[in-house]
Amino acid sequence: MGLLESFFGLIGDLTWGWSLIPLLVIFGIFITALTGFSQFRFFTRMFRVLSSKNQSGDPNAISAREALLISVGGRVGGGNIAGVAVAITLGGPGAVFWMWAIALVGMATSLVECSLAQLYKRREPTGDFRGGPGRSILHGLGGEFRWLAVIYGVCLIAAFGLGFNAFQGNTVAGAVQDSLGISRFITGGVLAVVAGFIVFGGIHRIAKVADVVVPVMALGYILMALIIILMNITSLPGVIADIVGNAFGFREAVGGGMGAALAQGLRRGLFSNEAGLGSAPNVAATADVRHPISQGITQSFSVFIDTIFICSCTAFIILLGDVYVPGAEGIDGIALTQQSLVSHLGEWSQYLLSAMILLFAFSSIIYNYYLGENALTIMTRSPMALNVLRVAIIGIVFLGAVAPGATAVFFFSDPLMGVLAVVNLVVIMMLLPTCLRLLKDFRQQLAAGVDRPVLHPEEFPDLDIDRTAWTGVDPELAERN
Structure with missing residues (x-):
């Protein structure tokens, strides 16, 4: 076990340790420039996905909004509550x-990776x-890259x-306890039963649940x-000044100054919004849309919502309260968020936060399951293998909830996510x-006056596009195909 931990620790050091975060940031800036600052140019268009007028005409298809909410539900989790608290503490x-800066950059990266997944x-x-x-590799790069x-x-x-499903089960069970x-x-059992009901229902049941829960x-x-901001509105300008001042080293709140702020903000931001990591595109591809870029824009919105x-x-919640003391050793993580909330609203608010954490964790569990299912179909189409994966994930959620120490078994999760991101960045670059x-x-x-652009596969004859995936979205397109 020690040898394995050392091996995966080395992988983690080679990815997250020194190379991956700068690469994601630099490449995100590069994509932003090449796409003509698309995340800003199409910003107002992102909100169109919330309107029922822009949904698929097929009632049995996954809509752009449902795919958005599944990905938001997956991105929003412990990282948004505990991870932010850790970033502020360190x-x-x-x-x-x-964190804000990397989200704005990551919106462009997310647009590209999700548009390719749609294509x-x-x-x-x-x-x-x-x-x-995975399918972008097979059909975009060719079969020789199947490995x-x-x-x-x-x-x-x-x-x-x-791995991450075990951690989600552990997070919610600990908070509720x-x-x-x-x-x-009890918490683990409830999570396992409800998750089992959802995952055995497939992507449509996942989408319907996400459309309500998220x-x-x-x-x-x-x-x-x-409510907390309004209660402390007079303190808000000072907090924003602290955020900006500390970000550029004008005010040193913790040891390490600007360097610590930069490192923690970028790291936690990337972990939270997942832009460039290659996870969200799996869900983005399920949507029935008229043009791949449309869903890419929608998924940029997901990064914006998350961060x-x-x-x-x-x-x-943390910075407007009096629980957090810059540079002082003490509580951090989810406990810091929880106690800060109590200091603002009273004891009852910790119970509300526990309910929120339960919903966050649950939405992440079903999202993580679908990522695993979609990855499995790249390697095998066996229904037996799919059911084994479903049962295994339900068991792991329960195990992570009831045995806090069991999550240590999944020490390989972060390093492998680093490998995942490297592979995804290679695909995006190519x-x-x-x-x-x-x-x-x-x-x-858009310049020609088309309000809702449509992909015409015949205009891209050199690309391995599934024409059946792009028929029926527009009567004129259906006739031409």
Whole structure:
């Protein structure tokens, strides 16, 4: 076991330790420039996904909004509550500024990776769509790169399907036990049963649950933070000044100054919004949309919601309170968020936070499951293998909840997520010219007065596109195909 831990520790050092975060940041800036600052140019268009007028005409298809909410539900989790608190504890208030910065950059990266996932998606016999970096490798780079798709799939299953689901079960069971005194076995059992009901229902049941759960948890948490901001509105300018001042070293709140703020903000921001890590594109590909760039824009919005909205809520809850003391050793993580909330609203609020954590963790569990399922289909189409994966994930959620020490077994999760991100970045780099062609087509249609651009596969004859995935979205397109 010690040898394995050392091996995966080395992988973690080679990825997250010194290379991956700068690469994600630099490449994100590079993509932002090449796409013409797309995350800002299409910013107002992102909100169109919330309107029912922009949903698929097929009632049986996964809509753009449902795919958005699944990915938001997966991105929003412990990282937004505990992770932000850790970033502030180790990096000071300035870490929040760099979390905002990496989110704005990551929005462009997310647009590219999710647009590619949409382009190379495949229609299943059931009528559903499957896609993601694995299929972008197979159909964008070619069959000779199947080995790269297999590496990607194995890392995705191990990191998200198994490891992170154990951590989610552990997080929610611990929070519920601490605040409500409910046994970990009860919480774990409830999580396992409900998760089992959802995952055996497939992507449609996951989408329907996310369409209800995610807005409730996200809007509820944002509303709670807004109440706290209004209660402390006179302190808000000072807090924002601390965030900016500490971010650039004008005010040193913790040891390490600007360097600590930069490192913690970038690291926690990337862990939270997942831009460039290759996870969200798997869900983005399930949506029935008219043009790949449309869903890329929608997934940029997911990054914005995760960091600019949800992470900022946690930051202001902590920084507007009196529990957090810059540079002092003491509570951190989820306990800091919880106690800060209590200092603002009273004891009852910790129970509300526990309910929020339960929803956050649950939405992440079903999201992580789908990532594992989609990765498995790259390697095998066996229904038996799929059911084994479902049962294994339900068991791991329960195990993570009832045995806190069991999560130590999944020490390989973060290093393998690093490998996952490296593979995904390689794919993005190799297929970026293709995405820029799509973006050009999208902009040309907008310039010609087309309000909702449509992909015409015959205009890209050199690309391995599943034509059946792009018929029926527009009557004119259906006739031409």
